[in-house]
Amino acid sequence: MVGIRLSSIDKRFGTTRVLEGVELDIGDGEFVSLVGPSGCGKSTLLRIVAGLERQDRGTVSIGDRPVDLLRASDRNLAMVFQSYALYPHLTVAENIAVPLRMRRMTRWQRLPAVGRFMPGSRLRRREIDEAVRDAAEMLDIAHLQGRRPGQLSGGQRQRVALGRALVRNPDAFLLDEPLSNLDAKLRVHMRAEIAELHRHLGRTFVYVTHDQVEAMTMSDRIAVMMDGVIVQCDTPQRVYHDPQDIRVARFIGSPQMNVLPATRADDGTVVFAGVSLPLRASAKSGRSIHVGIRPDAFAPAAASAALLSGSVRHVENLGPEVFARVEVAGLGERLVVRFEPAAARALRPGMPVDLSFDPARAVLFDAVGRRIECWSGEGARALRALGG
Amino acid sequence: MTGRPLSPLPAIARHAVLLVAAAVVLMPFVWMLVTATKPPEEIFVDDIRFWPERFYLFENLTEAFEKAPLARYLLNGVIVTVTIFAIQAAIALPASYALAKLRFAGAKAMFALVLLCLLIPPQAIAVPLFLLFYQLGILNSYAALVVPFVISVFGIFLMRQFFLTVPDDLIDAARMDGLSEFSIVWRVMLPTAIPALTAFGIFSVVSHWNDYFWPLIAVNSEHLYTPPLGVVAFRNEEAGTAYGPLMAAATVIILPLIAAFLVAQRRFIEGIALTGMK
Amino acid sequence: MGGLRASRPLRDTLGTAGWTMSAPALFLMLLLLIGPVLAVVAMSFTDYQLGAAGFAWIGFDNYAALAGDRVFWTSLVNTLVYVAIVVPTSVALGLGAALLIEAGGSFRAFYRAVFFIPVMATLIAMAISWEFMLHPQFGLINLALKSVGLSGGNWLQDTRYVLPVLAGIGVWQLFGFNMVLFLAGLKSIPRSLYEAGEMDGVASAWGRFRLVTWPLLGPVSLFVTVISGIRSFQVFDTVHVLTKGGPTKHSEVLLYTMYAEGFEFFRSGHAAAIAVVFLLFVLALTLLKTWAIERQVHYR
Numbered sequence: 034m035v036g037i038r039l040s041s042i043d044k045r046f047g048t049t050r051v052l053e054g055v056e057l058d059i060g061d062g063e064f065v066s067l068v069g070p071s072g073c074g075k076s077t078l079l080r081i082v083a084g085l086e087r088q089d090r091g092t093v094s095i096g097d098r099p100v101d102l103l104r105a106s107d108r109n110l111a112m113v114f115q116s117y118a119l120y121p122h123l124t125v126a127e128n129i130a131v132p133l134r135m136r137r138m139t140r141w142q143r144l145p146a147v148g149r150f151m152p153g154s155r156l157r158r159r160e161i162d163e164a165v166r167d168a169a170e171m172l173d174i175a176h177l178q179g180r181r182p183g184q185l186s187g188g189q190r191q192r193v194a195l196g197r198a199l200v201r202n203p204d205a206f207l208l209d210e211p212l213s214n215l216d217a218k219l220r221v222h223m224r225a226e227i228a229e230l231h232r233h234l235g236r237t238f239v240y241v242t243h244d245q246v247e248a249m250t251m252s253d254r255i256a257v258m259m260d261g262v263i264v265q266c267d268t269p270q271r272v273y274h275d276p277q278d279i280r281v282a283r284f285i286g287s288p289q290m291n292v293l294p295a296t297r298a299d300d301g302t303v304v305f306a307g308v309s310l311p312l313r314a315s316a317k318s319g320r321s322i323h324v325g326i327r328p329d330a331f332a333p334a335a336a337s338a339a340l341l342s343g344s345v346r347h348v349e350n351l352g353p354e355v356f357a358r359v360e361v362a363g364l365g366e367r368l369v370v371r372f373e374p375a376a377a378r379a380l381r382p383g384m385p386v387d388l389s390f391d392p393a394r395a396v397l398f399d400a401v402g403r404r405i406e407c408w409s410g411e412g413a414r415a416l417r418a419l420g421g
Numbered sequence: 422m423t424g425r426p427l428s429p430l431p432a433i434a435r436h437a438v439l440l441v442a443a444a445v446v447l448m449p450f451v452w453m454l455v456t457a458t459k460p461p462e463e464i465f466v467d468d469i470r471f472w473p474e475r476f477y478l479f480e481n482l483t484e485a486f487e488k489a490p491l492a493r494y495l496l497n498g499v500i501v502t503v504t505i506f507a508i509q510a511a512i513a514l515p516a517s518y519a520l521a522k523l524r525f526a527g528a529k530a531m532f533a534l535v536l537l538c539l540l541i542p543p544q545a546i547a548v549p550l551f552l553l554f555y556q557l558g559i560l561n562s563y564a565a566l567v568v569p570f571v572i573s574v575f576g577i578f579l580m581r582q583f584f585l586t587v588p589d590d591l592i593d594a595a596r597m598d599g600l601s602e603f604s605i606v607w608r609v610m611l612p613t614a615i616p617a618l619t620a621f622g623i624f625s626v627v628s629h630w631n632d633y634f635w636p637l638i639a640v641n642s643e644h645l646y647t648p649p650l651g652v653v654a655f656r657n658e659e660a661g662t663a664y665g666p667l668m669a670a671a672t673v674i675i676l677p678l679i680a681a682f683l684v685a686q687r688r689f690i691e692g693i694a695l696t697g698m699k
Numbered sequence: 700m701g702g703l704r705a706s707r708p709l710r711d712t713l714g715t716a717g718w719t720m721s722a723p724a725l726f727l728m729l730l731l732l733i734g735p736v737l738a739v740v741a742m743s744f745t746d747y748q749l750g751a752a753g754f755a756w757i758g759f760d761n762y763a764a765l766a767g768d769r770v771f772w773t774s775l776v777n778t779l780v781y782v783a784i785v786v787p788t789s790v791a792l793g794l795g796a797a798l799l800i801e802a803g804g805s806f807r808a809f810y811r812a813v814f815f816i817p818v819m820a821t822l823i824a825m826a827i828s829w830e831f832m833l834h835p836q837f838g839l840i841n842l843a844l845k846s847v848g849l850s851g852g853n854w855l856q857d858t859r860y861v862l863p864v865l866a867g868i869g870v871w872q873l874f875g876f877n878m879v880l881f882l883a884g885l886k887s888i889p890r891s892l893y894e895a896g897e898m899d900g901v902a903s904a905w906g907r908f909r910l911v912t913w914p915l916l917g918p919v920s921l922f923v924t925v926i927s928g929i930r931s932f933q934v935f936d937t938v939h940v941l942t943k944g945g946p947t948k949h950s951e952v953l954l955y956t957m958y959a960e961g962f963e964f965f966r967s968g969h970a971a972a973i974a975v976v977f978l979l980f981v982l983a984l985t986l987l988k989t990w991a992i993e994r995q996v997h998y999r
Binding site: 431432435436438439442443446447448449450452453456464465466467468469512513515516518519520523524525526527528531534535537538539540541542544545546547548549550551552553555568569571572574577601602603606627630631633634637638648649652653656664667668671672674675678679682683686689690 | 712713714715716717718720721723724725727728731732733734735736738739742749796799800802803805806808810811812813814815816817819820821822823824825827828829831832836837839842843845846871875879929933935936939940954957958961962967970971974975977978981982985986
């Protein structure tokens, strides 16, 4: 079984700490995304797995075998580069064939012109041609085999890069932001194709991206990285609904999660802008906490049942959903609230609006951003009714 | 080439090879300098002696400057190269601006002519130019040294390529401000073109300081000799005797360009690479 | 500037400005470049000599004379031999130096500067230093050979050695220039290609060179080769200063012959014919260079 395990990976460039104590366990056949803002270390981590960079400390194991002493060319991994890195002087077919030629043919068989006369060479070449054709057909580029990269579109080049990776049957695939050079529509299309490819091949995929939508839609698990550390590694659902760190909560989800600065009253009630919310936090949370509520957790409410009130400042109509930016007392930024198109018809900039939210969907973080436990409570609501 | 630092053994091998090559390449310079520091009796000896017993550099230099008007040669070099480049720039800048930014009838044809002229090696036209100057009576003068080169099609080509990259908005804004096209060249384009102009200048100065063929043809009075002519004249006169001063003179001749090169290395190499890629 | 100027449309103003700005350049190109080329071609069909009162059109006689002139053929062959030695050697050394310099991280600027200095230094002055180094009795080279028990030849006076020795000086002067061009070419190879090669199983330096470096340097190599060809074809300085074409015409090169005909014997018509031959060769090489640049552009 070929999983990948990273233990205690440290890496610094000069005086900058790029990776710190990174631990990651990727199962065989799993699709794991490394996602995070620019500079978080995700590409460096991928290159360390590939063997293109050497970590300062820690081990990389592939299939339970430590590979730290192995060069990149010996690790049996395939990599798809952000720039595709196709050999411009070779045709598509030749590009895809390179890894096979390197591994299956001896240097004598590879000599130009005379190589074809070496013993065994013809058989090898036929095998390789077949493998290349299969890969090209799988990726729907068989008709482009004779062209050079310079004559291909971005999407086509991407497929050639994928072809070059999968023709070898490697233990795992490493993809470094492969879609970031494509236009938006193509990106959406290729997302699905890569996910399907993964399902078809059943191999381990490690995918680096700064686009959280890509990570969410393609992965079995997402590893969110910030400042050289994996902050949370979980399924997309859990990362979205159950973020363990405020940075994860802010990074995942579009539009961004709303974060309200609140305080914890002595009895545990969470108080925001003088209003008690139906949430309780444990004593060890400290006094100052953050409440995270996603835009789609809000609902318009009657004035008496409203938890938050404010006035609409800006309305964004996306078609199937509408986002309103609401100014709320006590909050520096505008609250982003999602509305159904029907309810949204009545929205106008400047009008007052009353909101409530599902307490079960709220997530609490302490002053430094760690997730804390939260109870949504009858008790809390009862307090409110009493005017407390 | 993968950017990884070399492990010790290949690194040492690399330095070994490069250092040996560097020694071979520098040997003529080193030997020239060393010879310039030796008195006559130490120069024509039967074995290799590196260091002079008597440090004779100043004497050799003095003799060189006395026997030949070295300072004059250097001055001529400066006068000729600076004049050539100044006029080249004065003619090339407006022309390349016009070709790059102004649409006028015949612009395409003129640029084609420029490209055609780039194909012409200077030596091929030496004979008719010589005859022309002979008829005009300007042979054996500064004019003879300067005039053939005042048109630099290479400079026009280089500056035009550069000017093409200047955004049109900048120029339109200047026009809105009331600048005439002529002022635009000197006030707007020139300041932005300093890197390309520097490359052009380096190419021009280096090739004309070192030029031997045309000055050999064009002048025969000593007071007009450019540095290459001067040092050859010195050698011819002192045939075989005053080697120390000769080497000292040669050192003096090459020193200005080499010193400039060492100071502004990056500019030089970028400039030369640029000119090579034309 | 008040109000709108009801004058000629902007396009006209620009058009005139365009002409006035390029007129001097145009005039000088015709006078100093195009004109002389036409003149030299025309002159090659005459028997003009400097100082003569008139001249006659003699058709291809000059060329016929050249074809039958042994000195001319020797000169041409020598030049071609010179080019044949200098071009591959200086290209190979330039490439080798560039590869070695790029391979490591230390002292790059130093080596680059050292190898480039001969390109900058006035060739005439350095030729005189070379002359002294090549002196049969007191020159550094023969003294060095003597110290290891070998006897050196009379480098510039021996008919067997003179052309290769001059070629050696030519290589010394030229390869630094090629090195700089190759360095620029190497720098433009994206690092990710080497990494892709690594992932594809290319582990050795030679493998990297064959898969990535050499193919991507292809256009640059072609360009460098042609430039070296053009420059070495123009050899003159060292010949005029060191050997004057001797001994017995063994270092006679095309430009030297043209110079002698035109400026020592003042047989202008004849010299013009040689100049035309020279021009045709260089033209062919230059057109090759232009074609090489075009390939470079389309390659990526």
